[in-house]
Amino acid sequence: MDATVDGMRSGSAEPISKAKGTGRIADPIFVTLLWASGIFVLILLGLIIAELFKGGLPALQHFGLDFIWSSAWNPVTENFGALVMIYGTLFSAIIAVIVALPLSFGIAFFLTEIAPQPLKRPVGVAVQLLAAVPSIIYGMWGFFVVVPLIAAYVQPPLIDLFGDLPVIGALFAGPPLGSGMLTAGLILAVMILPFITAMFVETLESVPPMLKESAYGIGATTYEVYKNVSVPYGKTAMVGAIMLGLGRALGETMAVTFVIGNATRLSASLFAPGATIASTIANEFPEAPIGSLKLTSLLQLGFILFVISFIVLALSRALVRSRLD
Amino acid sequence: MKLTTALGVIAVAGSLFAGSAQAVDFTGAGASFPAPVYQSWGAKFKEKTGATLNYQSIGSGGGQNQIINRTVDFGASDATVPGEKLAANNLLQFPTVIGSVVATVNLDGVTTNQLKLTGPVLADIYLGKITKWNDKAIADLNPGVTLPSNAIVPVYRSDSSGTTAIFTSYLSAVSPDWKSKVGSATSVQWPTGAGAKGNEGVTGTVKNTKGGIGYVEFIYAAANKLVVTQLQNKAGKFVTPEVAGFQAAAASADWKGAKDFAASMIDAPAPEAWPIVSPTYILLPKNPTNVEASREVMKFFEWAYTKEGADIAEGLHYIPLPAAVVEQVKAAFKAEVKGPDGKPVL
Numbered sequence: 171m172d173a174t175v176d177g178m179r180s181g182s183a184e185p186i187s188k189a190k191g192t193g194r195i196a197d198p199i200f201v202t203l204l205w206a207s208g209i210f211v212l213i214l215l216g217l218i219i220a221e222l223f224k225g226g227l228p229a230l231q232h233f234g235l236d237f238i239w240s241s242a243w244n245p246v247t248e249n250f251g252a253l254v255m256i257y258g259t260l261f262s263a264i265i266a267v268i269v270a271l272p273l274s275f276g277i278a279f280f281l282t283e284i285a286p287q288p289l290k291r292p293v294g295v296a297v298q299l300l301a302a303v304p305s306i307i308y309g310m311w312g313f314f315v316v317v318p319l320i321a322a323y324v325q326p327p328l329i330d331l332f333g334d335l336p337v338i339g340a341l342f343a344g345p346p347l348g349s350g351m352l353t354a355g356l357i358l359a360v361m362i363l364p365f366i367t368a369m370f371v372e373t374l375e376s377v378p379p380m381l382k383e384s385a386y387g388i389g390a391t392t393y394e395v396y397k398n399v400s401v402p403y404g405k406t407a408m409v410g411a412i413m414l415g416l417g418r419a420l421g422e423t424m425a426v427t428f429v430i431g432n433a434t435r436l437s438a439s440l441f442a443p444g445a446t447i448a449s450t451i452a453n454e455f456p457e458a459p460i461g462s463l464k465l466t467s468l469l470q471l472g473f474i475l476f477v478i479s480f481i482v483l484a485l486s487r488a489l490v491r492s493r494l495d
Numbered sequence: 496m497k498l499t500t501a502l503g504v505i506a507v508a509g510s511l512f513a514g515s516a517q518a519v520d521f522t523g524a525g526a527s528f529p530a531p532v533y534q535s536w537g538a539k540f541k542e543k544t545g546a547t548l549n550y551q552s553i554g555s556g557g558g559q560n561q562i563i564n565r566t567v568d569f570g571a572s573d574a575t576v577p578g579e580k581l582a583a584n585n586l587l588q589f590p591t592v593i594g595s596v597v598a599t600v601n602l603d604g605v606t607t608n609q610l611k612l613t614g615p616v617l618a619d620i621y622l623g624k625i626t627k628w629n630d631k632a633i634a635d636l637n638p639g640v641t642l643p644s645n646a647i648v649p650v651y652r653s654d655s656s657g658t659t660a661i662f663t664s665y666l667s668a669v670s671p672d673w674k675s676k677v678g679s680a681t682s683v684q685w686p687t688g689a690g691a692k693g694n695e696g697v698t699g700t701v702k703n704t705k706g707g708i709g710y711v712e713f714i715y716a717a718a719n720k721l722v723v724t725q726l727q728n729k730a731g732k733f734v735t736p737e738v739a740g741f742q743a744a745a746a747s748a749d750w751k752g753a754k755d756f757a758a759s760m761i762d763a764p765a766p767e768a769w770p771i772v773s774p775t776y777i778l779l780p781k782n783p784t785n786v787e788a789s790r791e792v793m794k795f796f797e798w799a800y801t802k803e804g805a806d807i808a809e810g811l812h813y814i815p816l817p818a819a820v821v822e823q824v825k826a827a828f829k830a831e832v833k834g835p836d837g838k839p840v841l
Contacts, residue, residue: 242684243684244683244684245655245680245681245682245683245684246677246678246679246680246683246684247678313691313696313699314699317700317703318703321703321704345646345648345706347648347689347700347704348700348703348704349689349691349700350689427653427692428691428692428696431689431690431691432653432689432690432691432692433685433688433689433690434684434685435685443688443689443690449653452654453653453654453655453682453690453692454654454655454682456553456554456556456557456654456655457554457555457556457557457654457655457656457681457682458556458655459556459559459560460560460563460564
C-alpha cells in the first residue's frame, strides 16, 4: 500500500506499470483481509448465538415453551422460568429510557444552541466522562448513596401520596426498601444518558444552518426552531439513539445487581425488588454445577436476552426505515 | 509443557531456598466463606515449608466443578456433596473448620444480643407471615423491649452461597412450613424480602433499612460489630452467638456415624449450642493424577489441624474441628487416597 502511495506521489520517478505491479499483489491481499474481517464478525456472532442456544437447549426441552411464560425460579425444586427476569429487564430499561430521554434532549439542545462557548466544553466533557465511569462504580454509588436517599426521602412521601389510590396505588406498593425497579431504572438512566446525548448532539449539529437561519429569519422562536426544524430533521437518527440506549440498558449487569433488590417475584410496583436477566445470571452462575438444569436454564436466559436485544435493534431499524420512506 | 517445566524449575528453586527438598506448589478453588483462613494458613505454611498454596475463592459450586474436572488439586465447598456424586467422581470429602451464621437487625433502640427470636419465628418472618416488628409472636419473646411498629424487611443473599444453604437448612429443620414451601439450597425462591450481593451487601441493606433483618456469617458480623440477635436452641435456651456455643454444637454432632463426614450440627441438641453452625469441606481426589501435589494438600491440612493452625483459625473467628474428628480425617487420608501404583499417597 505504501509502495502504491509512494509510487503515485513520486510520479515520474517510477513507471506507472511498475507501481501497478505491486498493486496486483497487495490489492487482492488487502481485499481478502477486508473480507476476512467482515466474515469474522459474522462467524463470531453466529458461534455465540449457536453456543448459547446449544447450552440452553436442555432447559427448553425440559420445560418446553412454558420456560418463557413461567414465573417460577426455584433452585430447590429445579423449576425454572424466565418471565420474572424478562419483565424486570424490560421494565427497568423502559424506566431508564423514560428518565434519560428528556434529560438527553435538554442537554443536547443546550450544548448545540444555547450554551455559551466557555460552558460548552465543560458540560460536553462531563457528559462524556459519565460514559467512562465503570459500571461497578455506578453500582456502588447506587447502593451506598442513591438507595438510602430514595428509601428516606423519595419512597415514603410517594407511598403516602399514591399508595392508597386504586390502580396507580399498585405502582407505589410495598415497604420503602430503597432498592427496586425504580432505583435500577434511575441508575440505568444515568448510564445510558451519555450515549443518547452524544448521538443527539451529533444529529442536532448536522442540521444545515441554512434551515435554522431561515426559520429564525421568518421570526421563529428558539423553541419553534427546535420543535419544527431541528427535531424533525434528525428524527430518524434520534429514534436510533433511543434504541441504542435501550439496548445498553437491557444488558447492563453489575450496577443493576447492586440496586434492583434481586427478588424473583412478579410485582407491578416501582418500589418492589425484582431481577433482570443479566443480574440473575451474575448472581446464580457461580453456584451452577456443570450439567445441571440450573446452568442450562441460565444459558437459555442468556439466549433470550440475545433475542430481546435483537428485536430491539430490528425495531429501531424498521422505525428508521419507515420514517425515511 | 514448557510452562509446566518452568513452573517446576521455579518450584524446585523455591524449595532449595526454603531448605526443603519436597516442597510442591498446590492449587485449590471453591468456597469463599473459608477463603480468609485458607489464605492465612497458606501464607504460614509457605514460611515453614516453602510450598505455595494458590487458593481461588470462586464459590462452592465452582469448586465442585473444578475438582470434578481435575483442574485444581483440591476443591472447597460449604455444602456437602451427595455420597453418589462423591463416589462417581472418586472424591474424598473432609471438614476443615466450622462456621456459623447469625441474624442481624436494624431497629431503633435495640442493641446487640438484646432481641430474642426462635427458629419458627425467624422462618415466619422470612415466609412473610410475620410482617410487623410489634407482632405478638415477637413481642411475647421480648417482654422488656419496646418494639417499633415498622414493617419487617427480610434481606437475603442474592448470589447463591453456602451461607444461604446453611441458613435455609436451619429454617427447614425448625419449620415444617418452610421445608415444604421453600426448602434449602445455595439459593432458593424467597417468598418475601430483598436480595443483596455478598455479606457486605446484606449488611449494607440492613443498615440502610429501618426494620431490616438479615443473616450473615459470624466472622463477618464480629469483624463489623453488627447488631445481632439471640436465638432459641433445640434445648429451649436463648443463646447469644459466641464461640463457646459454636464449639458445643460442633462437639455434639455425630461424627462417627456420619458418612463422608457429613455430620449435621444444625439445631444441635446440646444445652449451650448455637443453632446455626456448619462445617466447611474440602474435596480431594482419591486417585490423584498429580500425586506430589495431592500429598502436599494432605500435609497442609494435617498441619492446619495442629495447635498452630487452630490458633490462626480462632484468630479469624472460625471454630477448629474437635480433636476426635481430626484423627478420623487423618486416618481417611492414609486409607483412601491412593496413587496410580495402588499405594497410599501419604
